[in-house]
Amino acid sequence: MATSEEKIKIASKFLKAAPPGEINDVFNDVRALVGDDDLLDGGILAALEEYNTEELATVEVPGVEGKVIVSKYGHIEGDWFLDPKTNNKFKLDHLRQTASEVETYTVEDEIEELRKVIEKDAEIYLGDRYADGVSAVYGSNGVVTVAIVHNKYSPSNYWNGRWRSVWTLDTVTNEVKGVMKCKVHYYEDGNVQLETSKELDDKLTKGASEPHKVISKVFVDLIGAAESKYQQALNESYHDLAESTFNGLRRALPYTRTKLDWNKILTYRIGAELAAK
Incomplete structure (x- = not known):
């Protein structure tokens, strides 16, 4: 026990x-x-x-x-x-x-003004891309962190899903690190879960000497391009699964080892049973 x-x-x-x-x-x-x-x-x-x-x-x-x-x-x-x-x-x-x-709560950090500019641009981006998304932009010790989450729940249709991404910008080195995660649960007459993630390392083309609005635009544009590319790759993977992988799991021929001739369905046992009903 x-x-x-x-x-x-x-x-x-x-x-x-x-x-x-x-x-x-x-x-x-x-x-x-x-x-x-x-x-x-x-x-x-x-x-x-x-x-x-x-x-x-x-x-x-x-x-x-x-x-x-x-x-x-x-x-x-x-x-x-x-x-x-x-x-x-x-x-x-x-x-x-x-x-x-x-x-x-008073936040005192030297990058607070840049954080506020990125926050506004992130909200605009969120409104364009995610219908029910929520974002938060944090600033601490020279690093700006953008967190994005979009939940889509449909329990009446037996599925729920969540998109998450976190992006950090080091304002000293201009290095950008990101991680994107997607989790979906489908449970009608079964229990299927998808959980996938992708990490990214990049660098801004604009340095700290640029105006805040320039740095913010380049940063948010980078986020948008990376998320679009990853989401497109996910869509293509789903298509491949449906067209090839899942088809490969199905039995090519019935137990009789011969294809079903629908023109002669009544000659089969199942056809006779259906006709009787």
């Missing part, structure tokens, strides 16, 4: 692997498996915090229009996180994914 520690370890793994939009469903399932609410609540907070920050969970913050991203780049201390758009900090309940205790 599993010990309490083993139960929590297993439950944490399930939670961290939860598909997009289904963390509550997974939590309820592992809750039934563990069978001890006190043990579960006290042992999985670290797993929930990791899930929320890595998956770029979006929450509603009191007094703030739209949703706010929860990420490690905006983590202040404990359960406190930064909303860079409003310069507020809020306390997050990782279990319920709710925000409270909003307070003003």
Whole structure:
């Protein structure tokens, strides 16, 4: 029989692997498996915090229009996180994914003005590319970080999906690093999951001596080009899967080892059965 520690370890793994939009469903399932609410609540907070920050969970913050991203780049201390758009900090309940205790938080960094310009351009880009996307732009120690997440949930049609990307710009070296991730879960009469990612290393063509609006444009254009290229590659992969890979998994001939002649369907046993009905 599993010990309490083993139960929590297993439950944490399930939670961290939860598909997009289904963390509550997974939590309820592992809750039934563990069978001890006190043990579960006290042992999985670290797993929930990791899930929320890595998956770029979006929450509603009191007094703030739209949703706010929860990420490690905006983590202040404990359960406190930064909303860079409003310069507020809020306390997050990782279990319920709710925000409270909003307070003003002063950000003092030499790249704050550049961060604000990139933030505006990132919002424009987001509006053009992602219908329900959310972005957050952070600035710290000479590095600007852009986080983008777009969730699309359709549980009535048995599928949910999430796009995430994180981009960092080192304002000293002009180096850009990015990672794009796509996760989709389809579960009608089955359980199929797709999880893919791609990393990118590049460098801006415009240096720190350029005006902020020039640096921002080049940076956001680079993000747009990279995401478009990767998304196009994903579309082509899906097409290849449907046209070749999945077809290759199907049986070429029925068990009779001969092709079915539809003009003689009534001579087959199945045809006779259908005709009788």
